[in-house]
Amino acid sequence: MATTSYPSRPGGGSDGVRSRLFARRSLDSLVAEPDEGSEEQHLKRAVGATQLTALGIGGTIGTGIFVVIGEGASLAGPAVVLSFVLAAVACMFSALSYAELASSIPVSGSAYTYSYATLGELVAWIIGWDLILEYGVSVAGIAVGWGGNLNAFLDSAFSWELPTAIAHSPEDGGIFNLPAVFIVLAITTVLVIGVRESARVNLIMVGIKLLILVFFIIVAFANFSSGNLTPFAPEGRDGVVSAAAVIFFAFIGFDAISTGSEEARNPKKDLPIALLASLGICTVFYVLVSLGAVGLASTDQLSGSDAPLAAALDEGAGISWAAGLLAFGALVAITSVCLVILFGQTRIFYSMCRDGLLPPRLARISPHFGTPALLTVGLGLLVALLAALVPLSEIVKLVNIGTLFAFILVNAGVIILKYTRPDFPRPYRVPLNPLLPLLGIGFAIYLMTDLPATTWIRFGVWMLVGLVIYSSYGYRNSRLRREPERAA
Numbered sequence: 176m177a178t179t180s181y182p183s184r185p186g187g188g189s190d191g192v193r194s195r196l197f198a199r200r201s202l203d204s205l206v207a208e209p210d211e212g213s214e215e216q217h218l219k220r221a222v223g224a225t226q227l228t229a230l231g232i233g234g235t236i237g238t239g240i241f242v243v244i245g246e247g248a249s250l251a252g253p254a255v256v257l258s259f260v261l262a263a264v265a266c267m268f269s270a271l272s273y274a275e276l277a278s279s280i281p282v283s284g285s286a287y288t289y290s291y292a293t294l295g296e297l298v299a300w301i302i303g304w305d306l307i308l309e310y311g312v313s314v315a316g317i318a319v320g321w322g323g324n325l326n327a328f329l330d331s332a333f334s335w336e337l338p339t340a341i342a343h344s345p346e347d348g349g350i351f352n353l354p355a356v357f358i359v360l361a362i363t364t365v366l367v368i369g370v371r372e373s374a375r376v377n378l379i380m381v382g383i384k385l386l387i388l389v390f391f392i393i394v395a396f397a398n399f400s401s402g403n404l405t406p407f408a409p410e411g412r413d414g415v416v417s418a419a420a421v422i423f424f425a426f427i428g429f430d431a432i433s434t435g436s437e438e439a440r441n442p443k444k445d446l447p448i449a450l451l452a453s454l455g456i457c458t459v460f461y462v463l464v465s466l467g468a469v470g471l472a473s474t475d476q477l478s479g480s481d482a483p484l485a486a487a488l489d490e491g492a493g494i495s496w497a498a499g500l501l502a503f504g505a506l507v508a509i510t511s512v513c514l515v516i517l518f519g520q521t522r523i524f525y526s527m528c529r530d531g532l533l534p535p536r537l538a539r540i541s542p543h544f545g546t547p548a549l550l551t552v553g554l555g556l557l558v559a560l561l562a563a564l565v566p567l568s569e570i571v572k573l574v575n576i577g578t579l580f581a582f583i584l585v586n587a588g589v590i591i592l593k594y595t596r597p598d599f600p601r602p603y604r605v606p607l608n609p610l611l612p613l614l615g616i617g618f619a620i621y622l623m624t625d626l627p628a629t630t631w632i633r634f635g636v637w638m639l640v641g642l643v644i645y646s647s648y649g650y651r652n653s654r655l656r657r658e659p660e661r662a663a
Contacts, residue, residue: 263457306519
C-alpha cells in the first residue's frame with residue numbers, strides 16, 4: 176500500500192500541510208493494531224454478542240421511554256406509535272453504516288476511528304473532540320436525572336426525599352448534587368474493574384428494566400380501550416413527523432456498541448448482530464409501550480403528566496402504586512445508560528491517546544484490570560464534578576448535535592470506503608450503498624437544522640478550543656508524524 180510522504184521541514188508548503196492535516200490511517204494498520212505489542216498494551220477481548228447487544232439496549236432505553244411518550248402524544252396524538260416507527264427507520268440507516276464499519280474496522284474509537292481511516296486526521300480529531308464533549312455532557316446530564324428519579328422513587332415508596340441542599344446543583348437551589356456524584360463514581364469503579372464485569376452489571380440492569388416494561392405492556396393490553404385511539408392522527412402527517420423529531424433522541428445510544436469493538440471476542444460477527452439487534456429490540460419495546468399507553472389513557476392524560484406511563488396505569492388500570500415501580504424502572508434504566516455512555520467516552524479518549532493526538536501515558540492499560548484505569552478515573556472525576564455543580568439545562572443540547580454530527584461522518588465513511596477500497600474485506604455490507612447512507616445523512620442534517628442557535632454557538636466554541644489543542648499538541652505528536660508507515 177502506498178505510504179504518505181511528508182516534507183522534511185515543518186512548513187513544507189501549503190500542499191504538504193494539507194496532506195498532513197488530512198492524512199488517513201491505513202486500514203490494514205488499524206485492524207492489526209489491537210494485537211500489536213504485549214498483552215498489557217491492549218484491551219482484553221472479553222465480551223460476546225449477548226453482552227454487546229445488552230450494551231446497546233442499556234445505552235438506548237433510558238428515561239426517554241418513561242417520559243418522551245407524553246411529549247410525543249401531545250404532538251401526534253395516538254399516532255405517536257407511527258412516530259416511534261419513523262424515528263427507528265431514521266436511526267436504522269446510520270445503524271447499518273455503523274455495522275459495516277464496526278465489523279470491518281474492529282478497533283476502539285467508533286466514529287473517531289472510522290473518520291481517521293476515511294476522511295483524514297483533522298476530521299478525526301474534530302469528531303473525536305466532539306464525542307468527548309457529547310459523551311461527557313450526556314453522562315453528567317443523565318446522572319443529574321438519576322438523582323431526580325432517586326428522589327421520585329424515595330417519595331413514592333417511602334414518602335421521604337433527600338434534602339435539597341445535597342440533592343440539587345446550585346442552579347436548582349442546592350449546594351451540590353450528591354446522588355449524581357455517587358452514581359458517576361460508582362459506575363467509574365465498575366468500569367475500572369473490567370469490561371467483562373461492567374457488561375455483566377449492565378446485562379442485569381437491562382433485564383430488570385425490560386421486565387418492568389413487559390409488566391406495563393401486559394397490563395396495558397389487558398385493559399386496552401380502542402376508543403382512546405380516535406382520532407388517531409389529529410394533527411395529520413405534520414404531527415407525526417414533529418413527534419418523530421422529538422422521539423429520535425430516545426433511540427440514541429446504540430452507537431456506543433462500536434466503541435467496544437476492540438473488546439469483542441468475535442467483532443466481525445458479533446458487532447453487526449449487536450448493533451442491529453439492539454436497535455430492533457428497542458424499537459419493538461418502544462412501539463408496544465407507546466401503543467399500550469395510548470390504549471390505556473387519553474392523549475391529554477399522557478401529555479399532561481411528567482410520568483406518563485404511571486399516569487396511564489393509574490387512569491386506565493387503577494394501579495396507583497405503579498408510580499413507585501416505574502420510578503424504580505427509570506432509576507435502573509438511567510444507571511445502565513450512564514454506564515454505557517461513560518464506557519464509550521473512555522474508549523474514544525483511549526483511542527485518541529494511543530494515536531498520539533492526546534498524551535499517550537493517559538491511556539496506559541492497568542496490568543491488573545486490563546482497562547485504561549487512570550483515564551477512566553480521571554474522566555469519571557471530571558464528569559462527577561460537572562454533574563455536581565454545573566448548570567446543565569441548556570448545555571445538554573450539545574449531546575444532540577454531537578450525535579448527529581457523528582452519524583453524518585459514519586454514513587459518509589461507508590460511501591467513501593465503497594469507492595476508495597472496494598477490495599477491503601467487509602464481513603457486513605450496507606445494502607443499497609450509497610442510497611441508504613445518503614438517507615442517513617439526510618435525516619441527520621434535517622434534525623440538526625431544528626436545533627437552536629445557542630447550541631450551534633456553544634458547539635462552535637468547543638470546536639475552536641479543540642482546534643487550538645490539536646494545533647499545539649495533537650498535530651505535532653500524532654503517530655502519523657512519527658510512524659508514516661501507518662498512513663494510507
